[in-house]
Amino acid sequence: MRQSRLFTRTRHDAPADEVSKNAQLLIRAGFVHKEMAGAYSFLPLGLKTLNKIIGIIREEMDGIGGQEVTLTGLQDPSVWEATGRFDDEAVDVWFKTKLKNDTEIGLGFTHEEPMTRMMREHLLSHKDTPKLVYQFQTKFRNETRAKSGIMRTREFIMKDLYSFAKNEDEHQKIYQQVADAYHRIFNRLGIGEDTYQTFASGGVFSKYSHEFQTITDAGEDVVYINKARKLAINQEVNNDEVRADLNVQEGDLEALPASEVGNIFTLGTRFSEALGLMITNEDGEKVPVFMGSYGIGPARLMGVMVEKFADSKGIVWPEAVAPFKAHLVGLNLEDAAVREYADGVYEALKDNGIEVLYDDRDARPGEKFAESDLMGIPYRIIVSRKTMEAGVFEIVTRKTGDVRSLSEEELYRDFDAIPE
Amino acid sequence: MRQSRLFTRTRHDAPADEVSKNAQLLIRAGFVHKEMAGAYSFLPLGLKTLNKIIGIIREEMDGIGGQEVTLTGLQDPSVWEATGRFDDEAVDVWFKTKLKNDTEIGLGFTHEEPMTRMMREHLLSHKDTPKLVYQFQTKFRNETRAKSGIMRTREFIMKDLYSFAKNEDEHQKIYQQVADAYHRIFNRLGIGEDTYQTFASGGVFSKYSHEFQTITDAGEDVVYINKARKLAINQEVNNDEVRADLNVQEGDLEALPASEVGNIFTLGTRFSEALGLMITNEDGEKVPVFMGSYGIGPARLMGVMVEKFADSKGIVWPEAVAPFKAHLVGLNLEDAAVREYADGVYEALKDNGIEVLYDDRDARPGEKFAESDLMGIPYRIIVSRKTMEAGVFEIVTRKTGDVRSLSEEELYRDFDAIPE
Numbered sequence: 147m148r149q150s151r152l153f154t155r156t157r158h159d160a161p162a163d164e165v166s167k168n169a170q171l172l173i174r175a176g177f178v179h180k181e182m183a184g185a186y187s188f189l190p191l192g193l194k195t196l197n198k199i200i201g202i203i204r205e206e207m208d209g210i211g212g213q214e215v216t217l218t219g220l221q222d223p224s225v226w227e228a229t230g231r232f233d234d235e236a237v238d239v240w241f242k243t244k245l246k247n248d249t250e251i252g253l254g255f256t257h258e259e260p261m262t263r264m265m266r267e268h269l270l271s272h273k274d275t276p277k278l279v280y281q282f283q284t285k286f287r288n289e290t291r292a293k294s295g296i297m298r299t300r301e302f303i304m305k306d307l308y309s310f311a312k313n314e315d316e317h318q319k320i321y322q323q324v325a326d327a328y329h330r331i332f333n334r335l336g337i338g339e340d341t342y343q344t345f346a347s348g349g350v351f352s353k354y355s356h357e358f359q360t361i362t363d364a365g366e367d368v369v370y371i372n373k374a375r376k377l378a379i380n381q382e383v384n385n386d387e388v389r390a391d392l393n394v395q396e397g398d399l400e401a402l403p404a405s406e407v408g409n410i411f412t413l414g415t416r417f418s419e420a421l422g423l424m425i426t427n428e429d430g431e432k433v434p435v436f437m438g439s440y441g442i443g444p445a446r447l448m449g450v451m452v453e454k455f456a457d458s459k460g461i462v463w464p465e466a467v468a469p470f471k472a473h474l475v476g477l478n479l480e481d482a483a484v485r486e487y488a489d490g491v492y493e494a495l496k497d498n499g500i501e502v503l504y505d506d507r508d509a510r511p512g513e514k515f516a517e518s519d520l521m522g523i524p525y526r527i528i529v530s531r532k533t534m535e536a537g538v539f540e541i542v543t544r545k546t547g548d549v550r551s552l553s554e555e556e557l558y559r560d561f562d563a564i565p566e
Numbered sequence: 567m568r569q570s571r572l573f574t575r576t577r578h579d580a581p582a583d584e585v586s587k588n589a590q591l592l593i594r595a596g597f598v599h600k601e602m603a604g605a606y607s608f609l610p611l612g613l614k615t616l617n618k619i620i621g622i623i624r625e626e627m628d629g630i631g632g633q634e635v636t637l638t639g640l641q642d643p644s645v646w647e648a649t650g651r652f653d654d655e656a657v658d659v660w661f662k663t664k665l666k667n668d669t670e671i672g673l674g675f676t677h678e679e680p681m682t683r684m685m686r687e688h689l690l691s692h693k694d695t696p697k698l699v700y701q702f703q704t705k706f707r708n709e710t711r712a713k714s715g716i717m718r719t720r721e722f723i724m725k726d727l728y729s730f731a732k733n734e735d736e737h738q739k740i741y742q743q744v745a746d747a748y749h750r751i752f753n754r755l756g757i758g759e760d761t762y763q764t765f766a767s768g769g770v771f772s773k774y775s776h777e778f779q780t781i782t783d784a785g786e787d788v789v790y791i792n793k794a795r796k797l798a799i800n801q802e803v804n805n806d807e808v809r810a811d812l813n814v815q816e817g818d819l820e821a822l823p824a825s826e827v828g829n830i831f832t833l834g835t836r837f838s839e840a841l842g843l844m845i846t847n848e849d850g851e852k853v854p855v856f857m858g859s860y861g862i863g864p865a866r867l868m869g870v871m872v873e874k875f876a877d878s879k880g881i882v883w884p885e886a887v888a889p890f891k892a893h894l895v896g897l898n899l900e901d902a903a904v905r906e907y908a909d910g911v912y913e914a915l916k917d918n919g920i921e922v923l924y925d926d927r928d929a930r931p932g933e934k935f936a937e938s939d940l941m942g943i944p945y946r947i948i949v950s951r952k953t954m955e956a957g958v959f960e961i962v963t964r965k966t967g968d969v970r971s972l973s974e975e976e977l978y979r980d981f982d983a984i985p986e
Contacts, residue, residue, distance in 0.1 A: 153633055153697040155688050179684045182642040182671070187684065190633045213573055213610045219639070219704060220721050222602040243661040243673065245720075246710050251602070253663065253673075264599045264607065268575050277573040284639060284704060290666050300665075301640050 147470070148492075149505045152176075154189050156517045167364060168449040169295030171461050175521045177469075184292025184300035186445075191521065194469035196303075199444040200282055202334050202466065203305050206327040212278040212307055217260050219284055221252035225259045229420045239287040241300075253286035258439060261308045262417040269435060271426045272312040276320055280307035282444070294366060297405060297449035309438040312425060314351075314414075317436045321410060324440045328358055328408050335447060336464035337454065341407060342378035344369050345388060351414025351436075353391075354383070358408035358442075364453040365403035372398050405450050413437040455545070461522030462545050465562070470503040472561075473523040475514050477530035479506065488529045491539075491557075495527075498558040502527075519544070525562060567890070568912075569925045572596075574609050576937045587784060588869040589715030591881050595941045597889075604712025604720035606865075611941065614889035616723075619864040620702055622754050622886065623725050626747040632698040632727055637680050639704055641672035645679045649840045659707040661720075673706035678859060681728045682837040689855060691846045692732040696740055700727035702864070714786060717825060717869035729858040732847060734771075734834075737856045741830060744860045748778055748828050755867060756884035757874065761827060762798035764789050765808060771834025771856075773811075774803070778828035784873035785823035792818050825870050833857040875965075881942030882965050885982070890923040892981075893943035895934050897950035899926065908949045911959075911977075915947075918978040922947075939964070945982060 154176030161180060164170050169186065172178040177192030188196055204214070226232035232252065234240055241253040254260070261279065269275065285304045292298055307324065311317035325343060332341040340361040348354045357380055359369045370379045372394055379388060379399065389396060415434035418424070424432045448467070455462040465471060472495060476488040485506075492504040503523060505514050518526050526542040533539050538551045541561060552561060574596030581600060584590050589606065592598040597612030608616055624634070646652035652672065654660055661673040674680070681699065689695065705724045712720055727744065731737035745763060752761040760781040768774045777800055779789045790799045792814055799808060799819065809816060838844070838854035847853045868887070875882040885891060892915060896908040905926075912924040923943060925934050938946050946962040953959050958971045961981060972981060 151631065151633075153685070153688050153694070153699060155690075157687070176688075179687070181638045181680055181684075182640065185638040185640045185642075187635060187637040187680070189635050193634055193636055211571065213571075214613055215607060215609050216613055217599075217607040218601045218605040218721050220602065220605045220706070222605075241663040243663045246708055260601055260607070265573075267577070267599070268573050268596075270575075274573070279573060286640070288666055301638050 147503050149503055150507050152190060152503075154191065156520055164295070165293055166295030166297070166449075167456065168297060168452040171452055171456055171520070172296065172449075175461055177461075178296060184289060184298070186296050186299060191469040192448075195463065195467050196444055196448055198467040198469075199335065199447055200303070200305070203331055203442055203444065204282070206331050206334075207278070207280050207305070207307060210278060210323045210327050211276075212280045214281060215279055216281050216283055217254070217257050217264070219254050219286065221254050221260065223249070223251055225263050225421065226252065229259055229417060231259065239289060241286045241288050254283070255285055255287045256304075256439075256441075257281070257283070257306055258308065258413065258417050258437075259421065262421045262423050262437070265310060265435070266421070266423050269310055269423065269425050272428055274425065275310055275312040275435070276316050277310045278307055278320065278324075279310070280305060280440075294364065295449050296445045297364070297453075298366070299445070302443055302445050305442045305444065307440040309440070310423075311436045311438075312427060312433075314436055317412065317438055321412060321438055324410055324438070325356065328410065328440075328442070331442070332358065332360070332407065334466055335451065336466060337407070337447075337451065340454070342369065342371060342376065342404070344378040344380050344404075345383055345392065346380045346409070347383050348412065349414070350416065352412035355409065355411040357406050358410075359404035360407045360450050360454070361402050361404050362450055362453050363403055364450070365405040367404050367406060368401050369404045370399035371402055373400070405446070405453075407447055407450055408440075408442040410440045411438060413439055456522070459516075460520035463522045463524060465524045468522070468524050470501045470523050471525060472500055472502045473518050473521070473526045474502050474504045475518055475526055475528050476504065476506055477511050477514070477528065479508055481531060484529075484531050484534055487534045491527075491529050491554075494554075494558055500558075500561075527557065567923050569923055570927050572610060572923075574611065576940055584715070585713055586715030586717070586869075587876065588717060588872040591872055591876055591940070592716065592869075595881055597881075598716060604709060604718070606716050606719060611889040612868075615883065615887050616864055616868055618887045618889075619755065619867055620723070620725070623751055623862055623864065624702070626751050626754075627698070627700050627725070627727060630698060630743045630747050631696075632700045634701060635699055636701050636703055637674070637677050637684070639674050639706065641674050641680065643669070643671055645683050645841065646672065649679055649837060651679065659709060661706045661708045674703070675705050675707045676724075676859075676861075677701070677703070677726055678728065678833065678837050678857075679841065682841045682843050682857070685730060685855070686841070686843050689730055689843065689845050692848055694845065695730055695732040695855070696736050697730045698727055698740065698744075699730070700725060700860075714784065715869055716865045717784070717873075718786070719865070722863055722865050725862045725864065727860040729860070730843075731856045731858075732845060732853075734856055737832065737858055741832060741858055744830055744858070745776065748830065748860075748862070751862070752778065752780070752827065754886055755871065756886060757827070757867075757871065760874070762789065762791060762796065762824070764798035764800050764824075765803055765812065766800045766829070767803050768832065769834070770836065772832035775829065775831040777826050778830075779824035780827050780870050780874070781822050781824050782870055782873050783823055784870070785825040787824050787826060788821050789824045790819035791822055793820070825866070825873075827867055827870055828860075828862040830860045831858060833859055876942070879936075880940035883942045883944060885944045888942070888944050890921045890943050892920055892922045892945045892947055893938050893941070894922050894924045894947045894949060895938055896924065896926055897931050897934070897948065899928055901951060904949075904951050904954055907954045911947075911949050911974075914974075914978055920978075947977065
């Protein structure tokens with residue numbers, strides 16, 4: 147894409163009321179726009195990044211047999227009344243609104259209830275399980291405070307997957323498959339090493355649930371970690387009994403700030419019993435379906451990546467989620483010969499399947515480089531009168547600052563494979 | 567995809583409270599689920615179809631230089647108060663809700679206001695125009711009645727594009743480009759012939775706006791059409807003055823039921839003036855940006871296509887939007903040799919890049935064919951003991967019912983190009 151056509155501008159300062167690093171940088175770089183506290187719009191570069199994160203999650207959910215749907219935001223109160231969760235005393239994050247006939251309805255903050263009711267039409271027998279159903283859907287949560295930028299907002303896309311099993315054994319296999327898929331997602335996003343499957347409190351149907359917690363100074367939580375064993379316990383369940391269960395001493399755990407980037411939860415038959423999601427088992431008896439739910443917030447992940455990888459110059463995107471792989475920065479473009487040459491390099495990069503943002507604007511080199519650093523695209527390719535005459539290109543790796551000189555032929559190949 | 571793994575079932579009857587043909591068929595075929603009046607969830611087959619429609623619209627919007635964003639559903643009241651549109655007297659479809667601190671906020675039914683405010687950060691000079699910014703975003707509209715299935719709902723994805731020009735001349739060029747793109751979209755969806763760019767009332771800044779109206783018995787509107795001239799006028803402006811403008815006689819217009827599938831509107835400077843979206847013109851003066859807005863509802867299009875193309879047996883999808891191109895229906899699968907053969911055909915179709923739903927279930931042929939007809943996939947390929955032994959395949963075109971016999975080699979090529 148030509149930067150001269152991109153409608154967003156970078157800016158020197160974030161809004162005065164923005165306190166989080168991730169939102170400050172994303173606003174300054176033109177990735178997001180703050181509509182109000184806890185509500186951010188995604189601009190072209192931000193949406194590209196968000197969609198790459200979503201794409202990775204979708205591949206992994208499809209890979210374990212997930213089937214994608216989209217449920218509504220508007221929530222029928224009757225299905226929530228059946229589980230006791232429509233009451234604001236039971237759930238304190240509801241946004242409620244009213245139909246013209248004065249019926250109070252909700253805006254979905256999660257979807258166990260409608261998902262369970264919908265599945266009544268489709269699951270009849272143990273032969274219909276296991277089934278995994280997921281969505282990327284906008285949740286609304288009336289948070290009292292929203293101070294963590296795009297990491298905790300009042301409106302956000304969530305990947306929520308629900309699993310439906312004929313019994314607990316079948317459920318446990320699914321639970322493990324989803325956990326494995328989550329590890330693959332975090333590895334692909336480049337935060338796998340610092341992301342811990344963390345013991346958290348369970349419910350009626352399991353002693354533990356699991357959070358996935360990524361170590362970051364911006365974390366809202368504290369987790370207790372044993373790095374050698376890749377073991378983590380959240381604050382809530384860090385007690386004698388749990389440590390004994392896990393065979394770990396208090397002194398072997400390190401308290402670190404972390405951000406929850408995913409969670410997996412055994413629901414058991416709580417929702418299927420309340421809402422009548424019953425199947426016929428092998429013995430011809432009607433039994434409630436055994437369920438699980440599994441969440442990941444793509445924008446929260448995006449915020450965590452900004453927090454973890456940014457440096458003093460700006461954002462540093464991992465290649466898997468960067469809006470573009472390469473930032474082609476043209477200098478001396480007031481010279482028609484250089485501009486023609488740079489245009490040709492841009493077209494050739496595109497023809498070779500490289501996603502490239504081309505800074506084709508007339509602006510000072512220092513300004514261009516500062517903007518490029520702020521935006522955090524992994525590789526900067528500089529094209530100028532000097533590189534044109536020499537027949538080489540200067541490539542700067544954003545993360546390390548390392549500089550390489552590549553020939554035109556090397557450039558159009560998979561240039562990130564060429565050693566620094 | 568193997569149908570044995572698809573979680574949705576078809577059903578013989580639609581819900582008793584569902585009066586529209588499109589929703590009745592889509593629910594029966596397992597494409598959508600009704601959550602409440604005017605709110606439908608999209609199940610795997612429905613979401614695939616919706617996403618194909620969205621993909622076509624996106625390609626055409628990108629093709630005219632549109633840049634994609636996603637704005638929030640939650641609406642800051644202050645920006646709407648500036649244009650006088652937060653008042654329920656001014657806009658009667660608001661859903662409103664409240665933050666914890668009791669501030670009343672809205673759920674976006676359109677996005678002129680936040681879009682205009684956001685662009686203040688990015689458009690400074692006439693050199694920054696023209697810009698086209700669009701989104702696929704969930705709108706909420708508190709409709710009094712919702713009886714047209716997925717064609718008019720209280721929550722729906724809308725493609726809304728907003729254009730920003732330095733003056734009216736530049737705007738008129740954009741307006742025409744968008745109109746041309748809309749014609750291409752409707753042509754690609756297979757409803758071009760019956761879709762009319764229809765004169766509708768304008769506003770302060772233009773005498774007319776345009777609706778795109780598709781002739782269908784399910785239409786909620788009546789339009790006045792001259793087919794020979796491909797000219798249409800909506801009810802509101804079908805008067806002597808307008809007919810004189812368009813040089814058409816009342817007697818040459820045919821009144822037909824139609825459904826609005828898109829609209830394009832010159833906004834002029836109404837929003838840019840109210841919200842201070844100003845740019846510097848060539849003479850160094852501050853002037854308001856000249857705007858337009860352009861809507862299409864993908865689910866409404868999906869509903870219109872069901873209404874127009876369905877027959878007594880069920881849905882008939884145009885190939886461009888069908889969830890799969892081919893429905894491979896296996897018979898005699900209780901015979902292990904036939905099943906192995908059918909599985910091989912399924913794999914070979916996929917390897918040849920053909921999107922295929924494979925009915926690999928043990929069920930009676932009549933049941934399988936009836937379900938296949940209901941779902942409306944364009945080509946049905948029958949594989950059975952008979953076709954295995956003969957080395958030919960029977961292909962049924964859903965739309966016409968025509969039957970062809972193809973060799974295995976012909977099948978794996980672009981079989982829809984082979985004459986019936």
